[in-house]
Amino acid sequence: MLLTPGPTPVPEFVRVAMSDVTMHHRTPEFEKIFAETRSLLLEILDMPEAVMIASSGTGAMEACVTNLCHKKALTINSGKFGERFGKICDAFSIPFAEIKNEWNTPINVNEVLELIKNDSEIDAIFVQVCESAGGLRHPVEELAKEVKKLNKNITIIADGITAVGVEKVDTTNIDALITGSQKALMLPPGLSMIGFSNEAVLKINKKPKGYYLNLSVEIKKQKNNTTAYTAATTLIIGLKEILSHIKNNGGFDALYEKTALRAKATRSALEAISCKIYPKVSANAMTTIYTERSNEIRKILKNKYNVNIAGGQDHLKGNIFRINHMGLVEDYEATWVINAIELALDELDIRKFDGTASRVFSETMFKG
Ligand SMILES: *Cc1c(COP(=O)(O)O)cnc(C)c1O
Numbered sequence: 001m002l003l004t005p006g007p008t009p010v011p012e013f014v015r016v017a018m019s020d021v022t023m024h025h026r027t028p029e030f031e032k033i034f035a036e037t038r039s040l041l042l043e044i045l046d047m048p049e050a051v052m053i054a055s056s057g058t059g060a061m062e063a064c065v066t067n068l069c070h071k072k073a074l075t076i077n078s079g080k081f082g083e084r085f086g087k088i089c090d091a092f093s094i095p096f097a098e099i100k101n102e103w104n105t106p107i108n109v110n111e112v113l114e115l116i117k118n119d120s121e122i123d124a125i126f127v128q129v130c131e132s133a134g135g136l137r138h139p140v141e142e143l144a145k146e147v148k149k150l151n152k153n154i155t156i157i158a159d160g161i162t163a164v165g166v167e168k169v170d171t172t173n174i175d176a177l178i179t180g181s182q183k184a185l186m187l188p189p190g191l192s193m194i195g196f197s198n199e200a201v202l203k204i205n206k207k208p209k210g211y212y213l214n215l216s217v218e219i220k221k222q223k224n225n226t227t228a229y230t231a232a233t234t235l236i237i238g239l240k241e242i243l244s245h246i247k248n249n250g251g252f253d254a255l256y257e258k259t260a261l262r263a264k265a266t267r268s269a270l271e272a273i274s275c276k277i278y279p280k281v282s283a284n285a286m287t288t289i290y291t292e293r294s295n296e297i298r299k300i301l302k303n304k305y306n307v308n309i310a311g312g313q314d315h316l317k318g319n320i321f322r323i324n325h326m327g328l329v330e331d332y333e334a335t336w337v338i339n340a341i342e343l344a345l346d347e348l349d350i351r352k353f354d355g356t357a358s359r360v361f362s363e364t365m366f367k368g
Contacts, residue, residue: 001306001307001308001333001337002308002324003307003308003309003324003329003333004309004310004322005132005135005162005183005285005286005310005323005324005325005326006132006162006183006324007188008182008183008324008326008327009327011186011242011245011328013245014186014187014238014241014245017237017238017240018188018234018235020237022233022234023233023237025227025231025233026226030233031225032225033236033237033240034222034225034226034227034236035225036240036244037052037243038050038052038222038225040239041193041239041243042195043243043252044165044243044246044252045164045177045179045195046168046195047171047174047195047196047197048196048197048198048201049195049196049197049200049201049219049223050193050194050195050196050222051193051194051215051218051219051222052192052222052227052232052236052239053191053192053193053194053213054190054191054230054235055190055192055213056180056182056189056190057159057161057178057180057182057183057192058084058192059213060178060180060192061084061085061126062088062213063194063210063213063215064126064157064176064178064194064215065085065088065089065092065094065124065126066088066209066210066213067210067214067215068124068155068157068175068203068215069089069094069096069123069124069126070124070206071095071121071124072094072095072119072121072122072123072124073094073095073096073122073123073124074096074097074098074099074112074115074116074119074122074124074125074126075089075096075097075098075099075126075127076098076101076125076126076127076128077099077100077101078100078103078105078106078133078134078136079103079132079133079136080131080132080133080313080314081128081131081132081133081159082128082131082133085126085159086098095121097119097122099111099112099115103131103133103136103278103279103316104134104136104278104279104280104290105136105280106136106138106279106280106281107139107143109146112125112143112146112147113146113147113150116151116154117150123153123154124154124156124157125154125155125156125157126157126159127156127158127159128158128159128160128161129158129160129162129163129164129177129283130160130161130162130166130284130285130286132162132183132285132286132322133312133314133316134278134279134288134312134316135282135285135286135287136279136281136282136283137282137283137284138281139281140156140158140169140174141169141170141172143156144172144174145172145173147173155175155199156173156174156175157174157176157178158174158176158177158178159178160177160178160179161178161179161180161183162183162184162285162286162326163179163184163285164177164179164184164185165185165246165255165326166184166256166283166284166285166325166326167256167259167283167284168252168253168256171195171197175196175197176194176195176196176197176200177195178192178193178194179193179194179195180192181193181238181239183327184285184326185239185242185327186242186326187235187238187239187242188235190232191236191239193239196219201219204219205219212229214228259284259325260284261364261368262325262329262334263282263285263286263287263325264364265360265362265365266287266323266334266337266338266361267282268360268361269338269357269358269360269361270287270289270338270341272356272357272360273341273342273345273351273356273357274351275289275291275341276289276290277289277290278290285324285326286322286324286326287323287325288320288321288322289320289321289322289323290319290320291319291320291321292318292319293350294311294312294318294319294321295311296348297321297341297344297345297348298311298321300343300344300348301337301340301344304340304343305336305340305343305344307336309321309323309324310324323337331365334365335358335361335365338358338361339355339357339358341357342355342356342357342358
């Protein structure tokens with residue numbers, strides 16, 4: 001049972017849809033599929049423009065840094081993925097300021113406002129919606145709103161790789177929203193997507209940059225339902241399949257509600273057996289627990305109960321475990337994982353098993 005916060009399992013109906021013979025990308029047949037996928041993508045992103053790129057999520061992050069920062073960037077580093085925006089700036093010799101927090105700590109909006117008041121060079125802010133390193137939710141919507149009040153020319157780029165498909169991200173003040181195929185969208189890795197505001201498109205077209213990741217060229221092509229280079233046809237077919245499945249089975253809001261409830265039930269259950277939630281504000285994509293016995297717990301889960309969950313990276317290696325809530329997780333899977341954790345705590349003599357986790361999960365998930 002794969003319950004890591006990315007990659008997530010690919011549903012069977014998506015695998016079947018992607019198993020057909022390879023299509024040529026410059027054909028009316030594929031353009032029709034592309035147009036349908038694009039329209040579903042614009043709907044889930046809730047933005048006026050979008051592109052699909054054949055790259056993992058980091059490719060879209062790089063494209064946003066090189067195309068949407070013309071002077072100086074501000075990056076928010078509360079974990080590995082926030083840190084990555086700074087590394088991309090470095091790789092392209094783009095000047096940047098960084099606000100660095102512990103991995104459980106969301107951005108302080110006032111700190112950002114103070115910083116941009118004192119540094120008029122900053123023209124783009126890069127932040128995660130959910131920082132997957134610790135399962136942290138940043139107040140991105142509030143940050144974007146307050147920054148725009150102060151200076152509407154500052155571009156807000158939000159990495160929503162573990163948020164789009166998990167929850168409704170309010171894009172009113174967001175200029176670029178990044179996502180990727182292998183997390184909440186339940187596809188194999190290799191496709192990234194970016195939604196744009198009209199202002200972002202204007203800024204991109206003002207100073208076209210790059211070759212493969214030239215967003216100006218890509219936007220122009222994709223408006224006409226084609227791509228500058230060979231499209232990731234199979235993954236785009238998969239994306240159309242998963243998005244139309246969600247739309248035709250209760251819709252996006254129903255999926256967000258179910259995910260939120262599963263996240264809440266998981267956290268209540270784990271807190272009831274004395275587990276400590278790591279982030280100060282949890283994102284619904286995953287539940288992160290702080291425990292120095294994470295490796296032992298994960299080992300028991302894997303070997304005895306057939307559950308794969310994720311550990312931590314860098315200084316959190318061996319100190320956290322992360323349970324995925326993204327995608328179409330079955331109720332029996334979510335129930336099983338918290339029960340298995342309670343059994344593992346018993347085996348490690350941390351807490352005696354009495355079925356509390358399973359009871360609290362069920363009460364919250366099914367009887368709340
Ligand atoms: C996984 C992830 C990425 C990077 O994606 P790759 O597909 O590995 O390049 C970026 N940001 C966040 C928040 C992620 O969870």
